[in-house]
Amino acid sequence: MSTFKIHTLGCGSAKPTLRHQPSSTVIDHRGNLFMVDCGEGAQHAFQRHRLKFSRLGHIFLTHLHGDHVLGLPGLISSLGLGGAGGKMVIHTFADGKRILNRIFNFFSGDLPFEVEFNVIREEEAVILDTPSLTVRTIPLDHRVPAVGFVFEEKPGLRHIKRDMIDFHQVPFSMINRIKGGEDFVKPDGTVIPNVMLTSPPTPPLSYAHISDTAYMPEIAEKIGPVNLLFHETTYLDSHSAEAAQRGHSTARQAAMVARDAGAGALLTGHYSSRYKNDEDFRKEALDIFPNVILNREGLVTPLD
Ligand SMILES: [Zn+2]
Known part of the structure; x- marks a missing residue:
């Protein structure tokens, strides 16, 4: 029974399709839930995964594009109906705090729980430190400020x-x-x-979430040998020029980062709507890196 699991709520990109949901991922670490990005429909997908809202205490936003954020007003509003107390911490840039505060105040003025903003910057920093886990940021190269997140378990006791x-x-x-x-x-x-x-203690597990970004060879070293790397694969290599121009990566480039980081496995995603066959992402990545997990909505990936 894994104690560290990655739930894929949505792995599509900005343009809506009926095949994929916008970006959202939930990390389940020993029953504590951490959401990364919250595209439209995330709250429904969350329920389809049979996850418990009461276990969700942190939401991390990689950047402020609609397909990563616009599910959040609905989610917070719905959580308000539940009447449960407690606290939700949203990790986002200063602009995210400013905008989301206004939206929450307007639609969900009297929330029964506290919403706290942890303002992050586009820099390398540890942004969360709990007794069992740390989360750190890695600056990315997108059209707006963006960071990736690395979730690292602390070494356990012997x-x-x-x-x-x-x-x-x-x-x-x-x-x-x-x-x-x-x-x-x-x-x-x-x-x-x-x-x-x-x-000896069980070796600590780690997960990196890298989206959205142009290909950055230098982040491999910053990511390190994580057990699982989610790296966006918005495009195939045949569109590498467009990928670079739009601040995205190809499946081949994601696989190169996974290889250079020494990751245990690569999880694909953030697929452009132009492609009809997701298998092509896997095939392209497999040319470079042997352990590729083809992402899809509903997928649960255990780290151990
Ligand atoms: Zn984006």
Whole structure:
């Protein structure tokens, strides 16, 4: 059972089609939900994924284009009907705070929960730090200010070896310190090294979300060897000139970033409506990078 899953609510691009929804992704980390972008229809897709609104505490906006944002007024308005308290943190640029505040005040004046804005900038920075996870930004190259987000699990505690704990009669009060890496000193002064009492922690998992952007070879190093990389594949290589001009990437370019970052897998998406066969994105990416997951609405991708 995976503790880190990526739900694809929408993987189309700006021009509406009946085949894809606009951009929205939900990251489920140990039952806590984090939304990245909120295109139109995201709240319905959220329900189709059987996700719980009460678990959603953070919404991250990559940039302020309509196909990434316009589902948000509806979502916030609907959440207001639920009557539940709590807090929703929206991570966006200063312009996003200014515009969304006005919309929320007009349509959803008396929300039963608090909306907090965390103003982010187009720079590399850690923007969220929880006991189990950090989120950092990577500046992108789009027609308006844009950032990607990297979700990184913090290293967990070491796993105790129950039989050795019992054998050396380690008291219950010491267990957390042992999990943290301390040796155990017996009452007679004998030191039991931590490696005899524990096994290494589960390797931390990570996910990067890169959309929208022109091809930026230099971001591979900034992303690093994440388990899963979502990188937009708006175009195929036959339209690479248009991709560059519009601030987007081709499937081939996304695969090069995945390869150069050392990612475990590449998740495609943000497909231009001009293409009728999504398989072409996979084929093109596979020429460069072996582990390509063809994105679609309804897809749930576990990281472990
Ligand atoms: Zn855009």
